[in-house]
Amino acid sequence: MNPVAAKQPRGMKKSSKTNRAFLLKLELRSHPTLLCVIRGALEPLMDMLGFSAEHTRAIIRAVDEAVANIMRHSYHGRLDQPIEVYCNRLQRRANGEPEQGVEILLFDCGLAVDTTKLPARSLDEIRPGGLGLHIIRGSMDTVEYKRAGRLNRLRLVKYAHPSKGECGSPEENLS
Amino acid sequence: MKISSRKLDKATILDVSGNIDMSNSPEVRKALLHEIREKGVTRVVLNLTGVAYIDSSGVASLVEGLKASRESGSRFVLFGLNESPREVLKISRLLKLFEVYDDEAQAMAS
Numbered sequence: 001m002n003p004v005a006a007k008q009p010r011g012m013k014k015s016s017k018t019n020r021a022f023l024l025k026l027e028l029r030s031h032p033t034l035l036c037v038i039r040g041a042l043e044p045l046m047d048m049l050g051f052s053a054e055h056t057r058a059i060i061r062a063v064d065e066a067v068a069n070i071m072r073h074s075y076h077g078r079l080d081q082p083i084e085v086y087c088n089r090l091q092r093r094a095n096g097e098p099e100q101g102v103e104i105l106l107f108d109c110g111l112a113v114d115t116t117k118l119p120a121r122s123l124d125e126i127r128p129g130g131l132g133l134h135i136i137r138g139s140m141d142t143v144e145y146k147r148a149g150r151l152n153r154l155r156l157v158k159y160a161h162p163s164k165g166e167c168g169s170p171e172e173n174l175s
Numbered sequence: 176m177k178i179s180s181r182k183l184d185k186a187t188i189l190d191v192s193g194n195i196d197m198s199n200s201p202e203v204r205k206a207l208l209h210e211i212r213e214k215g216v217t218r219v220v221l222n223l224t225g226v227a228y229i230d231s232s233g234v235a236s237l238v239e240g241l242k243a244s245r246e247s248g249s250r251f252v253l254f255g256l257n258e259s260p261r262e263v264l265k266i267s268r269l270l271k272l273f274e275v276y277d278d279e280a281q282a283m284a285s
Contacts (some may be wrong), residue, residue: 032198039194039228057259064230068197113180131267138266 022086023049028146030071030081030108035064038085045087049102051160058139059102059158065139066106066154074152082140083108090157101141101159112147178206183283186218192225195233203233207240207251217249220282224255229263241273250274254282 024045028034039060046056067083075081081148090101105135137143176193187210195203210216219240229237235279237253244251256264264270264281276282 004227032196035196035198036194053259054262060228061230061259061263064196064228068230068232131234133270135231135263135266142239 022088024084024085024087028083028085029079030075030083031079032068032071035067038067039064042087046102049089049160050100051102051158055158055160059104059156062136062139062143062156062158063106063137067155069132069136070106070108070152070154071109074108074113076110081108081110088130090159092159094159099159099161101157104156106152106154106156107148108152109150110152113145115145126147136171176202178202179216180206180210183220185216186220186283187214187216188220188222188279190222190225191233194228194234195226196228196230197232200230200232200236204239207236208243211240211243211247211249211251215249218253219249220252220279221246222279223253223257223260224256224278226255226260227257229260231263231267234256234263234267234269237273238269252276252282252285254278255259 026038026039026041027039042060042063046059051059063085067085070083071077086105086107088103088105090103092099092101136156140158142155144155146153146155146167163167176191176195176199177223181188189206189210191203192197204241207219207221210219221237221240235251241251252274255278256275264273274282274285276285
């Protein structure tokens, strides 16, 4: 099947999910073969934002797992449902120094997620499955889920924690 | 992603290339369990040199292979882990569970 040929649900189309300017917006269907497209899009963006290779891998890993969780748990394996990914630049001051970061928002219009029932197993167990949440939490600085109207919204944040001069300014990187 | 197998001494080496994620991890699982459970190979060696990325479903397939090998009394060995697969196994606290070697020669000599 062509994963991008499905009809856009009304709720996702009309909803105003973010008022801020975003660096990148991806709209995709809930088809696992599209996971590689997300990974491929994020890598150069994180590089542009000045993240180290290690942090870039962490961010890609978290977003990939989050989207896979949407496909698996929110849409229960249906292949033609909408997912939107927004990437925004963040900046904060840490110890008087500016610190660059990225905020990634993921939206889907699947069933509300009961976070208490998500399969996150103890890492001491040796069995397959239930690792996705651990990987997301272990890779990002902030992981927040909320139900926003008919949508599930997952917010992921990662800061670069740069040594001085490691992370270029947005102006430099975007020029 | 591609998986091919070859025999070397009494071992079967599975060469995997490409990324392992939710879209194709069942193929890895199937290949591992076929060698371990159906063919009864005493040593299965997974070559991950050509794998740049593994997600949690891929890790789950490796864990299934490991459990199947323990149940059948065979050995399941990994080699050639790139940075990202190594990191995801570390985050999952599973890296120490696997026999991991740098290259094929080490894996076969083990």
